[in-house]
Every structure is written in structure tokens, then in C-alpha cells.
Amino acid sequence: MQPLQTTTEAVDTAFYVILGIxxxxxxxxxxxxxxxxxxxxxxxQPLPLSQxxxxxxxxxxxxxxxxxxxxxxxxYGWEGYLSLRRIPDDAMHIKASARMWxxxxxxxxxxxxxxxxxxxxxxxxxxxxxEDVLHSFYVPAFRVKRDTVxxxxxxxxxxxEKPGSYDxxxxxxxxxxxxxxxxxxxxxxxxxxxxxxxxxxEAADRTADRGExxxxxxxxxxxxxxxxxxxxxxxxxxLFGETTTVTRDGQQVTVTADAAYxxxxxxxxxxxxxxGYPPVMPPFTGLSEADLQALIGWxxxxx
Amino acid sequence: xxxxxxASSETSRGFxxxxxxPGIFGWIFSTDHKRIGLLYLWCIIAFFCIxxxxxVLIRLELWAPGRTIMDAQTxxxxxxxxxxxxxxxxxxxxxxxxxxxxxMPIQLGARDVAFPRLNLLSWWLYIGGAILAVIxxxxxxxxxxxxxxxxxxxSTHTTxxxxxxxxxxxxxxxxxxxTGINFVTTIHRLRAEGMTWTRIPLFTWSLYATAWIQVLATxxxxxxxxxxxxxxxxxxGLFDPAQGGDPIMFQHLFWIYSHPAVxxxxxxxxxxxxxxxxxxxxxxxxxxxxxxxxxxxxxxAGSLVWAHHMYTSGMSDLAVMVFSFLTFIVAIPSAVKVFNxxxxxxxxxxxxxxxxxxxxxxxxxxxxxxxxxxxxGAAATNIHVHDTHFVVGHFHFTMFGGTxxxxxxxxxxxxxxxxxxMYDKAVATVAWGVIFVGFCILYLSMKIVGxxxxxxxxxxxxxxxxxxxxxxxxxxxxxAVGLVLMFVNLIRGVLYGAPVGANPWGGATxxxxxxxxxxTENFEADPVVTHGPYDFKKAGIx
Numbered sequence: 095m096q097p098l099q100t101t102t103e104a105v106d107t108a109f110y111v112i113l114g115i116x117x118x119x120x121x122x123x124x125x126x127x128x129x130x131x132x133x134x135x136x137x138x139q140p141l142p143l144s145q146x147x148x149x150x151x152x153x154x155x156x157x158x159x160x161x162x163x164x165x166x167x168x169x170y171g172w173e174g175y176l177s178l179r180r181i182p183d184d185a186m187h188i189k190a191s192a193r194m195w196x197x198x199x200x201x202x203x204x205x206x207x208x209x210x211x212x213x214x215x216x217x218x219x220x221x222x223x224x225e226d227v228l229h230s231f232y233v234p235a236f237r238v239k240r241d242t243v244x245x246x247x248x249x250x251x252x253x254x255e256k257p258g259s260y261d262x263x264x265x266x267x268x269x270x271x272x273x274x275x276x277x278x279x280x281x282x283x284x285x286x287x288x289x290x291x292x293x294x295x296e297a298a299d300r301t302a303d304r305g306e307x308x309x310x311x312x313x314x315x316x317x318x319x320x321x322x323x324x325x326x327x328x329x330x331x332x333l334f335g336e337t338t339t340v341t342r343d344g345q346q347v348t349v350t351a352d353a354a355y356x357x358x359x360x361x362x363x364x365x366x367x368x369x370g371y372p373p374v375m376p377p378f379t380g381l382s383e384a385d386l387q388a389l390i391g392w393x394x395x396x397x
Numbered sequence: 398x399x400x401x402x403x404a405s406s407e408t409s410r411g412f413x414x415x416x417x418x419p420g421i422f423g424w425i426f427s428t429d430h431k432r433i434g435l436l437y438l439w440c441i442i443a444f445f446c447i448x449x450x451x452x453v454l455i456r457l458e459l460w461a462p463g464r465t466i467m468d469a470q471t472x473x474x475x476x477x478x479x480x481x482x483x484x485x486x487x488x489x490x491x492x493x494x495x496x497x498x499x500x501m502p503i504q505l506g507a508r509d510v511a512f513p514r515l516n517l518l519s520w521w522l523y524i525g526g527a528i529l530a531v532i533x534x535x536x537x538x539x540x541x542x543x544x545x546x547x548x549x550x551x552s553t554h555t556t557x558x559x560x561x562x563x564x565x566x567x568x569x570x571x572x573x574x575x576t577g578i579n580f581v582t583t584i585h586r587l588r589a590e591g592m593t594w595t596r597i598p599l600f601t602w603s604l605y606a607t608a609w610i611q612v613l614a615t616x617x618x619x620x621x622x623x624x625x626x627x628x629x630x631x632x633x634g635l636f637d638p639a640q641g642g643d644p645i646m647f648q649h650l651f652w653i654y655s656h657p658a659v660x661x662x663x664x665x666x667x668x669x670x671x672x673x674x675x676x677x678x679x680x681x682x683x684x685x686x687x688x689x690x691x692x693x694x695x696x697x698a699g700s701l702v703w704a705h706h707m708y709t710s711g712m713s714d715l716a717v718m719v720f721s722f723l724t725f726i727v728a729i730p731s732a733v734k735v736f737n738x739x740x741x742x743x744x745x746x747x748x749x750x751x752x753x754x755x756x757x758x759x760x761x762x763x764x765x766x767x768x769x770x771x772x773x774g775a776a777a778t779n780i781h782v783h784d785t786h787f788v789v790g791h792f793h794f795t796m797f798g799g800t801x802x803x804x805x806x807x808x809x810x811x812x813x814x815x816x817x818x819m820y821d822k823a824v825a826t827v828a829w830g831v832i833f834v835g836f837c838i839l840y841l842s843m844k845i846v847g848x849x850x851x852x853x854x855x856x857x858x859x860x861x862x863x864x865x866x867x868x869x870x871x872x873x874x875x876x877a878v879g880l881v882l883m884f885v886n887l888i889r890g891v892l893y894g895a896p897v898g899a900n901p902w903g904g905a906t907x908x909x910x911x912x913x914x915x916x917t918e919n920f921e922a923d924p925v926v927t928h929g930p931y932d933f934k935k936a937g938i939x
Contacts, residue, residue: 108777116768123735123764127757130742131749134678143744145934147681152740153733160732164725164771171775172718178780179714227551228644230709230784234850237781239709243645244550245638248711261859265709265784265852267544268551270469273855326469372470 101252104177105237108170115163178238181251185219188212192222192229192242192264194376195271195326196313201291208310210262210279213287214254222248230266233279241266254281270372271326274316305392308385312378320396327375328368334394340366356390411817411914428513429917433520434498435815440524441495442884444486449880451479456839456873459866462858469856473542474557476854478534480545481562485569486527488800489658492665493611494523494576496807497604499815501580503908503915504598506589506924511582519575526569533561544854546655549636549647553628560629563622570619573661577611580604589907591926598906598930599688603668606692610657610664614700618654621647645710652703660699662796663763664692666803667734670756672930673810674738676904677753678745679939681931684737691730698727708779717776724774731767735760751825752902755806758833762798766791769844784854787847790840798836805832808887813897817913820890828883835876842869905929905936 099107133139188210189200199210199220212218222231224242232239236252254260264275282290309315309330317326328338336351346369349355358365363375381389412431416423424432458465458472467475498516502509510516534540537558543551552559584597584605597605624647627633634640636647675682682688704712704720738760747753769791772778782788813819846865851858858866900909907926911919928935 105777105781108775109772109781112771112775112778116771120764120768123739124761126739127742127760130739130745131747131757134742134745134747136746136748139746141939142679142746145681145939146744147683147685147741147931149684149740152736153684153687156736157729157733160729164728167771167775168722168725171721171777171779174775174777175708175714175717175721175780178777227554228548232784232850232852234781237777239780239783241709241711243638243711245644246711261850263850263852267473267548267784267854269542269555270473272473273469273852273857276859323463324468 099177100236100255101178102235102237104174108167108174111170112167115167119163178250181219181249182217182253185217185251186213187219187221189221190223190231190242191225192231192275193225193313194227194269194374195264195275196316197231197262197264197275197277198311198313203291205291205293206311208313208315209277211287211290212254212279212281213284214257214281215284217251217253219249219251222250227268228266229264229268229275232263232265233260234263235260235279239265254279257281257283270374271317274325276316303392303395304385304388305390305395308381308389309392312381314389317375327371330393330396332397334390334396339369341369342366353390353394356393357386360386360389409912409914409916411912412917413816413914415917426517428509428517430498430502430509430513430516431815431915431917433516434495434500436520437490437498437523438495440527441487441491444482444527446884448479448482448487449877451475451482453873453877455479456870458856459858460870461867462860462863464857470542472856473544473854474534474540477541477544481530481541481566483796484545484658485566486523486530488662488796489573490523490576491662491800491804492669492807493580493604493607493661494519494572496600496669496811497576497580497665500811500908501601501604502583502587503911503919504601504906504930505584505587506592506907506920506926507583507587508919510579511586512579515575515579519572519579522568522572522575526565526567526572529561529565529568533558533565537561546651547622547625548651549625549628549644552625553636560626563626566622567619567626570615570622573611574615574619577608577615580608581612584608589924589926595685596926596929599671599682599685600665600668600906602689603664603671603692606696607661607664607668610661610696610700614654614657614661617650618658621650621654624650645707645712648707648710649704652706653700656703656706657696657700659792659796660695662800664695666759666763666800667692669803669807669810670738670759671734672904672906673752673756673806674741675931675933676902677750677756678742678747679903679933680741680745681929681933682737683740683743684733685929685931687733688737691733694730695727698723698730702727705774705779708776709783721774721776721779725771728767728771728774731763735764750809750902751820751822751829752806752810754826754829755802755809758829759799759802759806762794762802762836766794766796766798769794781850782847784852785847786843786851786853789853790844790847793840793843798840805829805883810902811908812887812891813894813901814908814913814915816891816894817896818890818892818894819897819901820886820894824886825883828879828886831879831882832876833879835872835874835879838872839869839876840872842866842872903933903938905931905933905938 187202191198198206200206222240222242224244229242238250238252240248240250258281260279262277262279319325319329320331322329322331333351339346339348360378362377364373367373418426455476458467538556541557541559541562635642636644671682671688702720702724704716705724708717773782773791842865846862851862897913899912933939
């Protein structure tokens with residue numbers, strides 16, 4: 095069934111209805127309060143004008159009217175929600191995998207990326223998976239959010255109407271890297287998207303460096319910066335060849351971050367943890383030797 | 398209502414000067430509801446100050462993107478501790494344990510609560526649980542970093558000392574349960590002659606509704622934290638998909654208590670407001686029966702809405718619809734109260750003293766919080782604002798702008814009764830103004846940055862959110878200044894303020910018939926009640 099409105103429109107309609115009613119109520123209550131406090135101030139009104147303490151019709155009125163108003167708000171909220179849950183028939187399918195602390199998107203042709211590339215003007219259904227703890231897929235621009243739950247497959251759908259880069263946040267607290275788990279939805283024109291998906295020369299975000307591409311895809315940049323600033327893990331800048339102190343088998347040892355050390359760090363990070371950093375890096379055992387060397391080569395270039 | 402001739406407050410320190418044991422033992426082993434109430438009061442205020450300091454630290458870190466004053470792990474522990482302290486050690490016990498204990502038996506015409514020794518045990522459980530929580534900060538894997546909601550699987554995997562924290566919460570929970578049992582029994586069985594159900598002050602009625610939630614809902618929290626303990630210590634696997642468990646079931650269990658808990662927080666605050674407004678408007682509470690029914694309705698309906706915290710969790714769309722519908726139902730009795738409070742002001746004679754200022758702030762700020770709650774309760778809009786700072790703003794408006802302000806109102810209303818001294822009202826008014834301005838700047842900015850998409854529990858944020866975060870942080874400083882001013886003024890008042898008699902405000906409820914401070918036995922002779930709690934004519938005020 096084709097929905098009549100985008101996810102953004104669905105949520106915003108409900109929001110403006112509720113906000114409108116809210117503002118009217120708030121203004122009314124505030125005005126009454128301020129007026130009464132001024133008009134019946136003890137200086138102006140040394141004795142109360144009345145001791146009346148009940149009125150059944152007033153109670154009925156101010157019970158019935160709010161009831162009708164909240165039912166209206168419930169209705170708009172529910173109708174809008176239904177638009178978020180009815181996927182258009184021609185939606186494109188993308189798989190999203192959330193893990194501490196990065197996103198990985200997999201397309202039907204097997205291509206993977208750290209950013210969510212989508213074509214403009216076409217609905218997209220994102221299938222949500224979690225590899226470790228709860229995360230949540232949240233794109234404010236499209237008003238969509240759904241938790242990623244281990245052992246469960248959830249989904250959202252949205253459609254980008256205009257090209258652009260839209261923030262994508264993890265919205266379920268997941269530990270020390272929670273606020274690093276940020277990427278973007280990249281909405282490309284249909285032609286650019288096709289080019290990117292099939293990986294031809296005109297691809298939008300082509301990096302010459304395979305190592306850098308891997309660092310993005312595998313989520314390394316979620317915890318390691320390239321500008322020297324400290325994030326969850328040490329910065330990659332100047333890392334290669336640096337002398338540093340790590341904890342190995344409970345002992346503190348000085349090491350040089352050469353190629354062999356970096357390969358160990360990537361495959362078995364818990365064996366040697368740089369002193370002063372939390373032991374939270376997951377192992378990356380699935381990388382091919384070529385990819386591992388490409389990564390280390392790129393790290394070497396970051397002086 | 399007969400009035401016993403009040404003893405001179407200038408020469409007698411009432412219950413403050415009559416101790417069973419010497420020194421500190423006269424306090425920590427006392428079964429006098431008033432001493433227990435004061436023990437709670439000072440601990441609660443201390444925990445509020447610690448929690449507020451943590452809040453200021455959070456806002457300092459959020460002054461700029463990236464690291465400002467602490468790293469991400471520390472930040473996560475700080476907001477977890479902020480939540481745990483504010484919720485379990487300040488707001489939930491807040492008004493019931495402090496002012497309920499201090500005032501409620503006197504309002505009923507009783508000499509004490511039904512089970513005074515159980516009452517003392519409740520305080521010991523509160524302190525014991527708090528001590529365990531402090532120990533959890535410095536032992537095991539360090540301070541918990543799960544957020545106060547302890548969601549699984551993260552809380553079962555994290556190496557921080559969640560295990561001891563769950564024992565602490567379990568212990569504190571029993572303090573709440575036993576207080577609830579005590580209060581329900583007291584209100585049923587210990588009312589003075591002539592104190593019919595329809596002559597009970599609205600503050601005590603609010604404690605009654607609250608006590609039922611404490612008794613029925615808190616055990617579920619106890620079970621839930623015990624299950625986390627079991628999952629961590631013996632690997633039961635109830636919440637682990639790899640063992641056939643379900644992480645979402647934890648959320649249901651957690652919120653089945655924690656949503657009604659917010660009504661434990663707010664109902665007593667509403668009760669304070671319901672008692673204060675008639676006194677300062679010299680008019681009976683409008684719609685007494687409607688207010689009573691609405692309190693009971695909120696308690697009941699509030700137990701049915703818990704999964705409105707879970708629309709994005711992956712639960713069914715049908716569940717979303719049912720819980721959204723019920724959530725809107727529970728808004729209605731709160732609205733009814735607001736209208737009845739306004740009607741109480743209408744055609745009264747209003748004195749804008751500090752208790753009323755704070756009570757009116759409750760109404761305004763709780764209304765803003767409640768109205769923004771409609772955005773959160775509606776299914777479509779919830780999807781956008783869930784887990785953003787909009788929600789953080791919403792619950793600070795209701796819990797801090799609501800219950801917090803009511804707590805401050807109760808302090809300004811009843812401290813003169815308890816200590817027999819009046820604080821400086823002009824300074825209190827200035828402090829109120831500073832608090833109000835700081836509060837609005839802080840939490841309105843927060844709601845706006847939330848609706849722009851900034852998630853909560855974020856140590857770092859995208860640069861577009863910087864301006865609003867800085868505005869919020871500046872608001873937190875103004876708020877902090879106001880709070881300090883308010884507390885210093887109250888403490889000076891308690892220590893050095895001008896002595897007051899039994900009834901400085903012109904109230905018609907029984908606590909204003911006894912001396913300030915009250916004697917240990919409360920009444921010289923058991924009172925006989927001959928009129929309602931807001932009958933100012935029969936009470937001789939008008």
C-alpha cells in the first residue's frame with residue numbers, strides 16, 4: 095500500500111497538531127493564573143469574595159473537553175505512526191548492522207559502507223541488526239528511529255526527497271563510544287547512486303586509499319581520530335612508529351607501534367591495551383592479509 | 398476542631414528538645430515520626446545537593462563538543478549516578494518520607510504512624526542502601542555506567558559494579574515499600590474522632606494514593622534488579638538471546654515499576670500544592686472530591702501505561718497503539734487538578750508568600766512538562782523525540798519543575814512549623830526568581846536541542862548543537878546560584894529566624910493547631926474534628 099505522505103510529513107503533522115493544542119492550553123492556564131494572582135491579590139482583595147468550593151458542571155466540562163482533545167492528539171499520533179510502519183511496495187532494501195561503536199551497511203549486491211548511501215526519490219527499507227548490545231537507528235531529518243536488538247530484526251523505511259548529507263545517530267545508550275556512533279545518510283541522485291553502488295569510476299565518495307576506505311567501513315574512525323584528538327582509543331595520527339606503554343598479561347610493557355604490533359592490535363586488541371585507555375576494542379579477525387596491510391599502510395601515512 | 402492551648406514556642410523546643418537517648422542516638426534510634434522525618438529530610442537535601450552538583454558537572458562537559466572536563470567513561474558514570482541519586486535517594490522518598498513523616502500523623506490527629514519501629518527501619522534501609530550505592534562507586538569495576546535504567550544486554554556485560562548497585566537499589570526499594578504499608582495503615586486506622594474520609598487534608602490523601610503505588614509497584618523493581626544480579630552473577634540468561642532470552646522483557650519489567658514510580662514522585666507534590674493554595678487564597682480547595690478521585694485515578698491509570706517508554710523497542714505496533722491510548726487517558730486527571738487549583742484562586746484573597754510562589758511554579762512548570770509529555774506519548778512524534786534531549790527536558794519539567802518545586806514549597810510552608818522559626822521571605826522570593834529563570838533557560842534550551850535531534854546520554858555532539866548546549870549550561874549556573882541562595886536562606890531561618898507561633902500562615906488543618914515546634918506527643922489531648930480541612934470560617938481564620 096502506497097502511503098500518502100513521507101515519514102517526515104507524518105510526524106510533523108502530528109507534532110504541529112499537538113503543539114498547537116498545547117500552546118492554547120498553556121496560554122490559557124498561564125493567563126488565568128497571572129490574572130487571578132493580580133486581581134485577587136490580598137492588597138486589592140483583603141477578604142475573599144467567596145468560599146464556593148464545588149461546581150459539578152465545571153468539573154464535567156473540564157473533564158470532557160480535555161478528554162476530547164487528548165483523543166484527537168492520540169488519533170493524529172497513531173495515524174502518523176501508521177505511515178512510519180507501512181512500507182511502500184517499491185522500497186529498496188538495505189541491511190544495517192549496529193555494533194559497539196559503528197554502523198555497517200550492506201547492500202543487496204554485497205557492497206558494504208560505513209555511511210548509508212541512498213538514492214533520492216526512492217523509498218528505502220533498512221533492516222536493523224545488532225551484534226552485541228542494544229543500539230538505535232535514528233535519522234532526525236526523516237523522523238525515523240528504531241532500536242537494534244540482538245536476536246531480533248527490526249526495520250524502518252524512509253525516502254530522501256532531496257540530495258544531501260543527513261546525520262544518523264545511535265539513540266540507545268551503548269557504552270563509552272555511544273556518542274561516537276554517528277554517521278550520515280548520503281542521499282545521491284539516482285545516477286550517482288547507481289554509479290556508487292556498482293563501483294564505477296564516477297562513484298561519489300571514491301577514495302584512492304583502500305586502507306582509509308577500510309577504516310571507515312570497519313568503524314575504526316568511530317573510536318580513533320585522525321587529527322590527534324583523543325576519542326575512545328588513541329588517535330591514529332602519528333601512531334605508526336610511536337613508542338607507547340601497554341598492559342600485557344597484567345604487566346606494563348613499552349612497545350614500538352610497528353607493523354607487527356598494529357597487526358596484533360587489530361586481530362587481538364585485548365592482548366596489549368595502551369595504558370590509560372579502556373580495554374573495549376573488538377577483534378577484527380575477518381580481514382584478509384591484503385586488507386590488513388592496506389590498513390597498516392594507511393596508518394603509516396598519517397604522520 | 399478543639400484547639401489545645403498552644404505552649405509558648407519561645408521557651409519550648411517541643412520534640413526537638415525531648416530525646417529518649419543522648420546525642421546522635423536520640424535521632425538515629427528514635428521512633429518519633431517527626432525525628433525520623435527530619436532524618437530523612439536532611440539526608441534527602443544532602444543527596445539533592447550531590448545530585449545537583451553532578452548535574453552541573455554534566456552541563457560543564459556539554460559546554461562544547463568533544464572532551465571538555467572529563468572523558469566519556471567518566472561522563473557515563475556521572476549521568477548514571479546523577480539519575481540514581483536524584484530518583485532513588487531524592488525524589489521518590491522526598492516528599493512522602495520527609496514531609497509525610499513530619500506532618501501526616503499530625504494532620505490526622507494521631508500521635509504517630511501505625512508502626513513507629515517499622516518506620517525507623519525504613520530509614521535505616523534508606524541509609525543502608527545509600528551506603529551500598531556509595532561503596533559501589535569505589536569497588537568492583539568502578540562506578541556503574543549503564544544509566545539509571547540498567548538496560549540489558551549492556552548492564553549484564555559491563556565490567557562496572559552494577560552487581561552491588563542492584564543490591565543497593567533493592568535495599569532502598571524496601572524502605573519505600575515499608576513506608577507505603579505504614580502510611581496506608583495509619584490513614585485507615587489512626588484518624589482522630591470526627592476525621593471522616595472527606596475531612597482528610599488533600600496532602601494526606603495524596604500520600605494515601607502514593608502509598609498504594611509504593612506497596613504494589615516497588616516489589617516489581619526489586620524482582621527486576623534481582624534478575625540483573627542473577628544474570629550477572631550466575632548467568633541465568635533470561636535476557637540473553639543466545640540463551641533464548643529476550644532483552645525487551647527487561648524493559649517491560651523495569652518500566653512496570655518505573656512508570657508508576659513517577660506518580661509516586663508527583664502525587665505528593667500535587668498534595669502539597671492542594672494544601673498550600675487554599676491557605677494562601679483563604680478559600681477552600683475547589684473540587685475536593687474531584688481532586689481525591691483524580692489522585693486515585695492517576696495512581697490506577699498510571700500503572701497501565703509503562704510501555705510508552707518502548708515504542709521504538711521493537712515491540713508490536715498493537716502494543717504501541719494500546720499504550721499510547723492509555724497514556725492519553727492518564728493525562729486527563731492531571732488536567733482536572735490544574736483547573737481545580739485555578740478555581741481555588743478565583744475570587745480568593747491571595748497572599749503571594751514563598752510557599753505560594755513555589756506552589757504556583759509547580760502548576761506552571763508541571764503543566765509545561767505534562768503538555769510536552771503529550772508529544773512524547775503520541776506514537777508518531779515519540780519516534781522522533783524518544784531518547785533525545787526533548788525527553789530529558791520533559792521529565793525535568795515534570796520531576797524538577799513539578800515535584801522539585803513542590804518540595805521547595807513544602808520546605809517554605811512547613812519548616813516554620815517544625816523549627817518554630819521564619820526565614821527571610823524577601824530573600825526566599827529572590828531565590829525563587831533566580832531558580833525559575835535559570836530553570837526555564839536550562840530546560841527549554843534542552844527541549845529545543847532535543848527536537849532538533851540531539852540524542853541523550855551523549856558525551857559528544859555535532860557542532861550544530863553547540864549554541865543551545867551553551868545556553869542550557871549557562872541556565873544551569875543561574876539555577877545553581879538560586880538553589881544555593883534558597884538553601885542558605887532556609888538554613889539561616891531554621892537557626893536564627895524570628896520565632897513564630899502555631900499558625901503563621903492561617904491554615905485550618907490540624908498541624909497548625911499544635912505549637913511550633915510540635916511536642917513529642919503532638920497533642921495534649923486527642924483532638925476531636927468538627928470541620929473540614931479548608932473551612933477557614935469554622936477554624937477562626939476568616
